[in-house]
Amino acid sequence: MLLLASSSPSVAPNPTAFTIPLINKHPSSDPIKTLKSLASASLTRAHHLKRPKSKPPLTETQVFSESYREYSISLSFGTPPQTIPFILDTGSSLVWFPCTSQYNCIFCGIDPSKIPSFIPELSSSSKFIGCQNPKCAWISNPNALSRCQDCKSSKNCSQTCPPYTYLYGSGGTYGRLLSDTLNFPEKLFTDFIVGCSNFSINIPAGIAGFGRTPLSLPSQLGLSKFSYCLISQRFNDTSESSDLVLYRGSSSDAKTPGLSHTRFRKNPAFPDFYYVDLLKITVGGESVSIPYKYLLSEGKNNGNGGTIVDSGTSFTVMATPIFDAVATAFEAEMGNFSRASADVVASTGLNLCFYITGLKLEKIKVPKLTFEFKGGAKLKLPVVNYFAPAVVGNSSLGCLTIVTDGALVPVGPAIILGNTQQQNFYVEFDLENERFGFRKQNCNK
Structure with a gap:
């Protein structure tokens, strides 16, 4: 209705x-x-x-x-x-x-x-x-x-x-x-x-x-x-x-309380997409080292690179250089837990999992993950938005629900911010003012 x-x-x-x-x-x-x-x-x-x-x-x-x-x-x-x-x-x-x-x-x-x-x-x-x-x-x-051949000589095609x-x-x-x-x-x-x-x-x-x-x-x-x-x-x-x-109708004077904002960026090479300027990713409070050229979609890169917000993608997808840097930072922060073997991880379809056998996910200190945007907006993700439990055979795992597309050099957007990472956030696409706003919120009615 x-x-x-x-x-x-x-x-x-x-x-x-x-x-x-x-x-x-x-x-x-x-x-x-x-x-x-x-x-x-x-x-x-x-x-x-x-x-x-x-x-x-x-x-x-x-x-x-x-x-x-x-x-x-x-x-x-x-x-x-x-x-x-x-x-x-x-x-x-x-x-x-x-x-x-x-x-x-x-x-x-x-x-x-x-x-x-x-x-x-x-x-x-x-x-x-x-x-x-x-x-x-x-x-x-x-x-x-x-x-449309019939329309070339007819006014009533x-x-x-x-x-x-x-x-x-x-x-x-x-x-x-x-x-x-x-x-x-x-x-x-x-x-x-x-x-x-x-x-x-x-x-x-x-x-x-x-x-x-x-x-x-x-x-x-x-x-x-x-x-x-x-x-x-x-x-x-x-x-x-x-x-x-x-x-x-005009929303120029409308201000939804509690929102953090960042500007939309247009990319002529991909006119459908809502690009935002992601400047930094932090894991456990420490900034991840990512080549700046991957974070912004520049003309000299033929429109490649940058970050888009996409409701139709489930898990955030990152180009390999970005994902590898994030994965390395996670592994350093998860020092008490060993990284799961490649064959076990393959069963989940994901790229990064840790053995957590005998422990519940909520009892594990998972490093905090934050996306920082131009303008100062910070998307501080709850753990459930990026880390999920899984059981493969006799192994209990905790897995990062962010994946890589395997691209060593970004073709198109370098990061696609998926809907799993947007869950339990109120998000606003302010088209009149060309900005993206968000705040943490329980979305269940």
Whole structure:
């Protein structure tokens, strides 16, 4: 259900705030299976985010039932409204849903006939985007428009925009652009551009792109900011909800109390992403030695390097030089615990684990991990956000839920700040003021 929430005095009296339940679901009740699934999905997604034009390694991705799921919302489109689930994704811009009663999805671990689909024929406000509509170029390669041959000599061309193929780390989707009404209880947004997909690989649910290009939901709704608070995954099979809040109207005078802020940075090479300037990582209070060129995305590096905030990646992913420096610092701080062997660690899908046999994780003094951003904001992570227990055979482990993509030199962002590290923080994407804000907060209702 979508609710219109009146703005509280602590936020602002002017903007309209739409509150959407944000659901967290997990692929398995088996902790090791879940850890390995999330680690694999994080690395596969990182490969795509860094190389968006390359083909995803679909056949190499480990597929679990509902392994596509992260944090989902429900949106209602059409006249009358049809409610469809979507994955919240700040690392992409297209909003799309399964869009036919014959929807086909391979490697999805679910019967396609049971996947909720939008049916355009049942909506009186649905219409496919035509070749002459400038919004067609939002997703189609300009060269693809040359296929609109019927529109070159006709003022009343009925040919639709060429089909899109949109790739993600774990798969992709194929369809056509559709215009329809996005329904909120107190507000209708007509002529919203949405992807109408009839075929996907490994992605049975729709995805709501919250990225930075004109195609995204924030851009199309003219949001001044949006915020969310991610409940803890806890690596189990429970389903709970928190809130995603969308703000419209000026928020220039709105100050959410208790937030630390850092500025967003734009990277022309990757226009979808929310870049932030991470200046320092500390482990146990000591600064980790990281080459400065990896921390900032500079033009001389062809847009490579830097840090992005991504709700669609489970575990934070770091380029190898950064991860190795963090791992070395952790090992030094965990002096009483030996590093687990490579074959044992491989069973978890992670990169750094320690033997903790006979001890409970809460009894172990795990070194503190802090990300420090330009402007002075410090993201001081709770231990549960970056260190998790695991049992492999007879070995009890404590593992770092941060992984490396194996890149010796960053291609694309050097650090992808995943949703596990964002859990139990209120985070705010202030689009009007181009800044990222956060504060520690219990997200469970």
